[in-house]
Amino acid sequence: MSTEQLLDRLYEEESLEAQEIIAVLRNPDQNLKKRLHHLAHLKRMERYGDRVFLRGLIEFSNICKQNCLYCGIRSGNKTVRRYRLQPEQILECCREGYELGYRTFVLQSGEDDWYTTEKLAGLITRIKTLYPDTAVTLSIGERDDETYAALLAAGADRYLLRHETASRKLYEALHPTMTFDSRRNRLKALKSLGYQVGAGFMVGLPGQTPGDLAEDLLYLKALEPDMIGIGPFLPHQATPLKDEPAGTVINTLDMIALARLFVPNALIPATTAMGTAHPNGRELALQAGANVVMPNLSPLNVRAQYTLYNNKICLGDESAQCRFCLEQRIEAAGFHVDMGRGDSLNYLSRTSAQHVPL
Numbered sequence: 001m002s003t004e005q006l007l008d009r010l011y012e013e014e015s016l017e018a019q020e021i022i023a024v025l026r027n028p029d030q031n032l033k034k035r036l037h038h039l040a041h042l043k044r045m046e047r048y049g050d051r052v053f054l055r056g057l058i059e060f061s062n063i064c065k066q067n068c069l070y071c072g073i074r075s076g077n078k079t080v081r082r083y084r085l086q087p088e089q090i091l092e093c094c095r096e097g098y099e100l101g102y103r104t105f106v107l108q109s110g111e112d113d114w115y116t117t118e119k120l121a122g123l124i125t126r127i128k129t130l131y132p133d134t135a136v137t138l139s140i141g142e143r144d145d146e147t148y149a150a151l152l153a154a155g156a157d158r159y160l161l162r163h164e165t166a167s168r169k170l171y172e173a174l175h176p177t178m179t180f181d182s183r184r185n186r187l188k189a190l191k192s193l194g195y196q197v198g199a200g201f202m203v204g205l206p207g208q209t210p211g212d213l214a215e216d217l218l219y220l221k222a223l224e225p226d227m228i229g230i231g232p233f234l235p236h237q238a239t240p241l242k243d244e245p246a247g248t249v250i251n252t253l254d255m256i257a258l259a260r261l262f263v264p265n266a267l268i269p270a271t272t273a274m275g276t277a278h279p280n281g282r283e284l285a286l287q288a289g290a291n292v293v294m295p296n297l298s299p300l301n302v303r304a305q306y307t308l309y310n311n312k313i314c315l316g317d318e319s320a321q322c323r324f325c326l327e328q329r330i331e332a333a334g335f336h337v338d339m340g341r342g343d344s345l346n347y348l349s350r351t352s353a354q355h356v357p358l
């Protein structure tokens, strides 16, 4: 079967074997890649239409007990100025975000144990009481079952926990303080508790092979998450990977398109890392199957301290500026902003909530 025919089969059957994925990834033909992106765009249009959901991202603490080799806020980086927003400050970001029209707040941080289960549950309860028509997404790393259950009970809706890489060997080399099995087990726990779950991975990690990327897709296919975050690996100057080459925009676009075709009902963000790697990286991602953008709502005075990688964009833009800059970019790329909660299709059918037909 030609690689072109493989793509058609992928569009129909929503899966391929590992060897077939590798054949697609290794194929240097630019027209084939264009076709891949186009098929992903068609699949996205079929499932979600031309809408792009916006999420207000609040990076509330860069304090982290883990020591991931790639990450700029790893505990071993003694050069980063650490900060932690207090619950009142986070609520102020939500207030501003709500006024700008956001109906999803993504609370992201390092693994910061000052934020106990009780503090987090209290914060989530307050957000959901003040803004009952919003969704709260957590992205705070690994916690135990009881904590995940308590935060869900407090009103959290979604949880982002990228699997980072489906290669056990690579995962273990990059995460000296964490284990591959625990990461997978946490994702399973989040899913069975009833969160809308986000997994995902980085593209172009040092030592990562096409076979590893094929495993990422097969893992996503088996997990069937509600959300999939994919971005290029970008080096950070104060980490052990500072001299490694960055992942490429092209390879990341291919993986976004493949993720759309493997898990068609997923919400897939055009990530900040894509926007950092290329001036139009997020627009290109939207045209290759992505359908979410996460503008920054963090206070300006802490933005620069939440640097996971070098040259992160939008460090100086007011939240309102981010909101309108992105709206313009999204419209110019041929899509429409949707300020609704933007739940995943699988979640809507699981809960048989009202789904507005396209």
Ligand code: SAH
Residues within 6 Å of the ligand: 070, 071, 072, 108, 109, 110, 111, 139, 140, 141, 142, 160, 161, 162, 164, 201, 202, 231, 232, 233, 234, 235, 236, 273, 308, 309
């Ligand atoms: N502590 C939380 C949030 C992590 S930061 C957690 O464990 O889930 C969010 C994501 O940024 C990570 O999951 C990782 O995939 C990505 N990231 C971190 N450092 C990066 C780098 N140097 N280049 C690209 N992406 C990076």
